[in-house]
Amino acid sequence: MPTAKLILDGKEYEFPVVVGTEHEVGIDIAQLRAKTGAITLDPGYGNTGSCQSAITFIDGERGILRYRGYPIEEIADKAAFSEVCYLLIYGHLPNQKEQEEWRRQLTTNSFIHEDMLKFFEGFPTNAHPMAILSAMVTSLSAYYPDTGNEDDANHNIIRLLAKAKTIAAFSYKKHVGEPMIYPRTDLSYAANILRMLFATPAEHYDVPEVAENALNLLLNLHADHEQNCSTSAVRMVGSSRANLFASVGAGICGLWGPLHGGANQEVLEMLEMIQKDNCDYKKYVKMAKDKASGFRLMGFGHRVYKNFDPRAKLLKKAADEVLSQLGVNDPLLDIAKSLEEIALHDDFFVQRKLYPNVDFYSGIIYRALGIPTDMFTVMFALGRLPGWIAQWKEMRDDPSTRIHRPRQIYIGECERHYVPIEKRGAHRPNEPRTEGAATLRAVAQQS
Numbered sequence: 001m002p003t004a005k006l007i008l009d010g011k012e013y014e015f016p017v018v019v020g021t022e023h024e025v026g027i028d029i030a031q032l033r034a035k036t037g038a039i040t041l042d043p044g045y046g047n048t049g050s051c052q053s054a055i056t057f058i059d060g061e062r063g064i065l066r067y068r069g070y071p072i073e074e075i076a077d078k079a080a081f082s083e084v085c086y087l088l089i090y091g092h093l094p095n096q097k098e099q100e101e102w103r104r105q106l107t108t109n110s111f112i113h114e115d116m117l118k119f120f121e122g123f124p125t126n127a128h129p130m131a132i133l134s135a136m137v138t139s140l141s142a143y144y145p146d147t148g149n150e151d152d153a154n155h156n157i158i159r160l161l162a163k164a165k166t167i168a169a170f171s172y173k174k175h176v177g178e179p180m181i182y183p184r185t186d187l188s189y190a191a192n193i194l195r196m197l198f199a200t201p202a203e204h205y206d207v208p209e210v211a212e213n214a215l216n217l218l219l220n221l222h223a224d225h226e227q228n229c230s231t232s233a234v235r236m237v238g239s240s241r242a243n244l245f246a247s248v249g250a251g252i253c254g255l256w257g258p259l260h261g262g263a264n265q266e267v268l269e270m271l272e273m274i275q276k277d278n279c280d281y282k283k284y285v286k287m288a289k290d291k292a293s294g295f296r297l298m299g300f301g302h303r304v305y306k307n308f309d310p311r312a313k314l315l316k317k318a319a320d321e322v323l324s325q326l327g328v329n330d331p332l333l334d335i336a337k338s339l340e341e342i343a344l345h346d347d348f349f350v351q352r353k354l355y356p357n358v359d360f361y362s363g364i365i366y367r368a369l370g371i372p373t374d375m376f377t378v379m380f381a382l383g384r385l386p387g388w389i390a391q392w393k394e395m396r397d398d399p400s401t402r403i404h405r406p407r408q409i410y411i412g413e414c415e416r417h418y419v420p421i422e423k424r425g426a427h428r429p430n431e432p433r434t435e436g437a438a439t440l441r442a443v444a445q446q447s
Helices: 032-036 081-090 096-108 114-120 130-144 149-175 189-198 211-220 230-240 244-255 265-275 283-291 309-323 331-345 349-352 356-370 371-395 435-446
Strands: 003-008 011-019 026-027 056-059 064-067
Touching: 003 032, 011 032, 026 211, 064 081, 064 309, 081 096, 081 189, 081 211, 081 371, 096 149, 114 130, 114 149, 130 149, 130 244, 149 189, 149 244, 149 371, 189 211, 189 371, 211 309, 211 356, 211 371, 230 244, 230 371, 244 371, 265 283, 265 331, 265 356, 265 371, 283 331, 309 331, 309 356, 331 349, 331 356, 356 371
Parallel strands: none
Antiparallel strands: 003 011, 011 026, 056 064
16 A cells, blocks of 8 residues: 655654545545644645545546546436436436435425414525525424434435425515415426526416526536535534434535625626626726735636536536527626637736636526526535435445544643733733734744
8 A cells, every 4th residue: 555654753653545436546544633732734625635525526627527437428418407406415326216215205295384384484585595495404404303314314304305396486475475385296497496586476487498408507507516615514414413403404504605605696697797887798807907906807727627627518508508698698608708708818817727616607597587686596405315315325425434623723821820810901902912922922923
């Protein structure tokens, strides 16, 4: 077995090297603290592998994304979202019989307990749909407790996938003050979502095929993305043996942030800002190149991909088709295309590998489908559900899983002792208050 050597204070230590099936190399430092008394410091965990996983492979340098070995380009617009869910969670694509039963289970379990409708009544009308979604998903554990039984666990997986779309649609209806629309068992996952969002008791609503296909594509493209912020949150919470609903609730909250699931909303807001400024996109490109401006083009570049995001290629094509077939004339798409054209040929962007990412086009497609901006992250969450569930299940099925407990480098006060309040003097605000602060200053000066 290959090993890596570490020299600390003149002493040499060896650690095993782990190599993945795609030749990814990792140094196993599980015994680092026990052997050396030291830990690693890796803010943001950008260089830390928190687990070994067989679910998703990403090669950011080459622009590769695969689910269980299948290239995203082969399944994103060909497979039904329900198939991708099955693949991620159970490791293989379902055969005809498995798919029929799986889809039956996902439709018949779409209805939520009627008592849960009272929860929706308690939220204010201006509550963000993500707040409602996270709370309602977590509350499912009150109706379907974790018994530890494998059959019950699989049933809870189905319940969560099936009911989440209903909860999401009900969250939207609550937000706009319209009556809830119940799911139909004869529609696909994507079509059910759109119907529950836009149908009303007074009007018949047929889901356009192009809209159904576009949403199916978006759900598939968002289904999993390795150990990102929200997925790591699911694994972190789940490592304590928290139930599926609580763990996924944590993932929803992690996704909510603008640096993660809210990024496509920020792209749309940026495009709207440029539109209001006479569509002068060149002005904003110039600002993006100027650090002093403080402006950054949203939707370009990715922390993982140092090449073109493969999901963005698929969405670019889909955006053209959706707007064309639905007859949507959106000036934001013209601005987006102009920005992309510059980013693909301007040396400033090319040298920094700032290519359009998945968020760049997803917001435009959601907008064309009639989905409001504050629902974008909710739609992202629905797509990411199977990935969260698969990661949670993989972790729970692994007997070597330990509760997650990161370490830290302490930089606070050194030991000090309590002084009664009547004996405390006023400290001088411009001077160090403690020995700890003085020590930090001395170390900084030596550096």
